[in-house]
Amino acid sequence: MIKNNRPAHAAVLLAVFLWQNILPYLTFAQEDSTAFEEMRLFAGQSSSIPATNPKRVAVAKPDIVDVALVAVDEVVLEPKSAGVTTLFIWDDSGQRAYLLRVFSEDLSLLKQRADSIIRELRLPGVSAKINESESKIVLSGEVSGLDEKEQILSALGGLKDSILDLIQIKEEDTTLDIAVEVLEMSRDAAKTLGFTMPTSLSLTEPPNMFSSAFSESMDAIFHIFDWTRNSFSAKLDALVEEGKARVLSSPRLACQSGKEAELLVGGEKPILTTQIAGSSGASGTSVSYKEYGIKLKIKPVVTGSQRIKVSLNIEVSEPLAPEILGSENSPSAKAYPLSKRNASTELFMENGQTLSIGGLVREKEETSKSRTAFLGDIPILGMLFRRKDTKIGGGKGEKGNIELVILLTPRIVPRPLTLQRKAMSKDRLFSDGSSRRSISRALDRQAALADGELDFYAQDIRSLVGSSLRAPDFAGKSIGQKGTVKLRLRILSDGQLKDAQVVGSSGSELLDTSALNAIKRLAPFPPFARFTNTGEVSIDIPITYN
Numbered sequence: 001m002i003k004n005n006r007p008a009h010a011a012v013l014l015a016v017f018l019w020q021n022i023l024p025y026l027t028f029a030q031e032d033s034t035a036f037e038e039m040r041l042f043a044g045q046s047s048s049i050p051a052t053n054p055k056r057v058a059v060a061k062p063d064i065v066d067v068a069l070v071a072v073d074e075v076v077l078e079p080k081s082a083g084v085t086t087l088f089i090w091d092d093s094g095q096r097a098y099l100l101r102v103f104s105e106d107l108s109l110l111k112q113r114a115d116s117i118i119r120e121l122r123l124p125g126v127s128a129k130i131n132e133s134e135s136k137i138v139l140s141g142e143v144s145g146l147d148e149k150e151q152i153l154s155a156l157g158g159l160k161d162s163i164l165d166l167i168q169i170k171e172e173d174t175t176l177d178i179a180v181e182v183l184e185m186s187r188d189a190a191k192t193l194g195f196t197m198p199t200s201l202s203l204t205e206p207p208n209m210f211s212s213a214f215s216e217s218m219d220a221i222f223h224i225f226d227w228t229r230n231s232f233s234a235k236l237d238a239l240v241e242e243g244k245a246r247v248l249s250s251p252r253l254a255c256q257s258g259k260e261a262e263l264l265v266g267g268e269k270p271i272l273t274t275q276i277a278g279s280s281g282a283s284g285t286s287v288s289y290k291e292y293g294i295k296l297k298i299k300p301v302v303t304g305s306q307r308i309k310v311s312l313n314i315e316v317s318e319p320l321a322p323e324i325l326g327s328e329n330s331p332s333a334k335a336y337p338l339s340k341r342n343a344s345t346e347l348f349m350e351n352g353q354t355l356s357i358g359g360l361v362r363e364k365e366e367t368s369k370s371r372t373a374f375l376g377d378i379p380i381l382g383m384l385f386r387r388k389d390t391k392i393g394g395g396k397g398e399k400g401n402i403e404l405v406i407l408l409t410p411r412i413v414p415r416p417l418t419l420q421r422k423a424m425s426k427d428r429l430f431s432d433g434s435s436r437r438s439i440s441r442a443l444d445r446q447a448a449l450a451d452g453e454l455d456f457y458a459q460d461i462r463s464l465v466g467s468s469l470r471a472p473d474f475a476g477k478s479i480g481q482k483g484t485v486k487l488r489l490r491i492l493s494d495g496q497l498k499d500a501q502v503v504g505s506s507g508s509e510l511l512d513t514s515a516l517n518a519i520k521r522l523a524p525f526p527p528f529a530r531f532t533n534t535g536e537v538s539i540d541i542p543i544t545y546n
Contacts, residue, residue, distance in 0.1 A: 036086070036099045041065065041079040042106050048074045049098070054091040061085035065100050082135055103135055110137050110162055117155045123148065126167060136164040144170050146258075147303045174257040174302045174412060181407040182249040182265050182294055248294075254413075257302040266293010269319050269336040292317045292338055300410050306351060308410050313344040316360055316404060351412050352456075360404040458539045461489070461525055465518075465541055481508050484544040485515045492536050497523035503540065515543050 041047050046068060057067050057075055064083040069076035075089055079102045087098040107130045114128040114137055126141035137159070143149050149167050156163055240247060248265060255261040268289035275284050299311040317340040325333040341360055349355060371377075372385035483506030490498040500519045502512050 035095075035097045037097070038099045038101065041077065041100055041102045043079050043081055043102055043104050045106075046076060046078055048076045049087075049089065051075050051089055052092040054089055056088075056090040058088045059085060060087075064102055101132075103132070105135075105162065107132070107135065107137060107162070110159055113159065114139070114156060114163075118152065121148075121152055121155065123152060126152065131164065134164060136162055138164045138166055140166045142168045142170050145304050146301055146309070147305070169258070171258075176255050176257060176300050176302070176308070177411045177413050178253040178255055178261065178298065178300070179407075179409040179411070180249070180251050180253065180263060180296070181247065181405075183245050183247045183405055183407075184402050185245045185405050186402060253298075255298070255300060257300060260297060260299040263296040263298075264291060264293060266291065266295070266317075268292070271336065272334040274333060290336060290338065292319050292336075294404075294406070296406070298408065298410075302412060303348075306412065308349045308351060308412070309346070310349055310355070310408075310410065311346045312355075312357075312408070314342070314357060314406065316341045349410060352409065355408045357406040357408070358403060360406075454537060457526075457537070461491070461539055462541050464525070465522065465543070481511055482545055483507050483511050484542055485512050486540060486542045487515060487519060489519065489539045489541065490536055491525055491539065493527060495524040495527040497525065498536060504542070506545065511545055 039047070039049075051071075051074055053072060054070055054075055057070055059065055059067060061083065064079070064081055064085045065087065066078050066080060067075060068078040077087070077100075079100075082102050082104045084102070085100050087100055089096045089098075111128050111130055118126050118128065123141075123143060125143060126139060129138045129140065131138045139152070139156075143152070146169060149169060152167070153160070153163075153165065251263060251265075253261045253263060268291050271288045271290055273286050273288070275286065293316075295315045295317070297313040301309040301311075303309060317338040319336040320339055321337075323335045323337060343357060343360075347355075370387045371382070375385040376382045378385075484504070485502060485506040486504030487500055488503045489500050492498050497520065500516055502516065505512055506515075
């Protein structure tokens, strides 16, 4: 009996087909995925691969890696440029495949140098890593200030082409108080400045500070002074009273370190534009505005040494005669051209120093008219008997040129000591156990800084009192009495006057009472809570009536 074995025969044929056709490809794919051995090479540094009687060597990209020598026991490679290629070697052991990655230089050595410099600078928040895809050393982490970042980049200057800088600067929490004075001053006043201190106040300043430094500063655009605020205010008041200066604006700006503050002292001029539709003939007027005046942009950065790096940009503009398109009665457009003067600089300043920006001169125009009596009044013919003279610039006194002077005084606002203690307690500790001593020294410095700010505050209060008090009068006439009264003021941190009393009489009850009443009228005073945690401050003020 003959049985039908067709299903079994078909299965055998399918198995043979898979064995001969599909399995070799699967085996090749498996070998292909695991056969490549990866090698790291560096351009310009030859490298060798052991081999046994190599018969054939093939490189996919000879411009990246080329074969320099084929010997009995090795194959010498010559890396030429950064990139990736493959290498195949046939020898007695069969076929071997390599994946060659070529780098421009040995980044591991560069990383060691970078790590060493970071340790020497004691910057634990910064780390260096190798980025093979970019062939660079990546610097990442945070530093406390711009000076630390500049310090590490300067130390790694020789490696700058191999460095990718991703270092972040921590958000600064230091606040600066920027006092700005914008004033117009006659050129004569700039050359003939005198200084008269209030006779009733104990104000001090470095010798010859005002008479020489200020007069020489007008020859340059930028100049830095070491004025104290009370001496500056007293001198400015004297110039204003003499009519030689006029204060245009005196704002105070609070700015975070590393941020930009902007100030505009001026206004906006309207620009009128009339648009007419082509099809209907309907018209419409649009208005836009252009700023003019004094535009100041200042970016202060507090360094680790408590110095202030200031980036300053100032623009002074004033509108000229308007440009009119169309008739004057129905203009289609009206625009104001601006006359602009710009100045910019970057510099380092000490805490409390004053920067003067001068040299921005505005010439005065003087017009004089003269005519012959009676003849000058005749229409048309009278023009022959009239004369008009126009003089621009020069002159003295009220007819002199005007100089715009801008004074900037940045001052670091100290944080309260309680916040300083919290910040210091969270600071990193050193293994040598010196953290407690360093924290104590830092707190002592902060306490001294707060005391210094209170000294400035006391001087400001004395200057304010001295410039505001006047001799008492009776029925509109001076009483003619003289004497010195010494007052003791107790001022709360918010500026409120808690108490005022006479600790040294002038010998006249009228003068003593007048001084007390004047002090009470001046209150409240500027607050000082930002300087220290003290709830109140006591200030002694001698007042002399001449």
